[in-house]
Amino acid sequence: MSAPGWLLRVLGGLPKPAKDPHPDDEPPRPLTRDRVGEYLLARGYRFVVDEDGDLTGTWDGSRFWFLLLGDQHEILQVRGRWYRTVPLSQRAALALAVNDWNRERIWPKAYLREEEGTLALYSEVSADLEPGVTDVQLAQLLACGLGTGVQLFAALEQILPADGPPPAVPDN
Template sequence: MSIDPSSIPNFGGKPEPQAQGPAGPVVPDQDLVKQLLDQMELKYVVDEEGDLAAPWEQFRTYFMFRGEEDQQVFSVRTFYDRPHQIDDKPRLLETIDDWNRRTLWPKLYTHTHDDGTVRLIGEAQMLIGMGVSLEHFVSSTVSWVRAAIEFDRWLAEQLGLEQEADDAEKPDEE
């Protein structure tokens, strides 16, 4: 991937003529995300708030547009459904801090529910109000979805959750 020279500010030098791509910058919308999800062969729904969501077995990824026109933000937010106990929160925070240091996205944080369970949320965002290149939007969105899936696998490995699930499926031997 190369940097579009026209995206680099010109600080007083004579601007060089730039070849403009066929589409130029686009302001992505929900229909564009639906097309992308169709191409990725991912199922999706539109929730009661009008947000687009792609459900997996252990999590849901939402594709949301927020903000005013020129400051609009595209957010890909993943809600991981696996509940964690409040006593496990320090270990969980240490684990997701490790992820956040090692990776660019999604950035993870915890949410503690009223019943004391802790769940994880991952998020990546892009400012789109003034338009972005279609290639950048598509490659970022695809990367964010793949990273959300990878995080779920990574977390299960780090916390030994896959082993616990395997053990739970085995019959008790007495």
């Protein structure tokens, strides 16, 4: 009977396996708007730069922004706004649904905002990347912000079905 490989290594019978270089071994680099745009373009996503210089686009009819916040633009925030608005009279029901979401999930943070006499639902995933970020980490954060935001909006659609499909989105 032979000993497992890890035991032989511990006892000096096997050399330590060589570490394979992986793309995720890259050193962290500063967060930039160009890096966020490169990720989005590589996936075939369409977006524009708005008047504030932020990247923005629509996914399933809802608007998402890719914001660089902080003194050195070191904080990445993926913020989504559900395409629908909800009457103020449904605040209690929507607040319960948002609280349930926030209690049961880590991402995205969800919140309501009163805008022009109705309620708007937002999603946010934020990360402080002051020490820099690898391409793999950046991809995970962006995918998390978009994916979980879309999931939140789809879940609320089940609770508060709309009268029709999402509005048509003009080409960006």
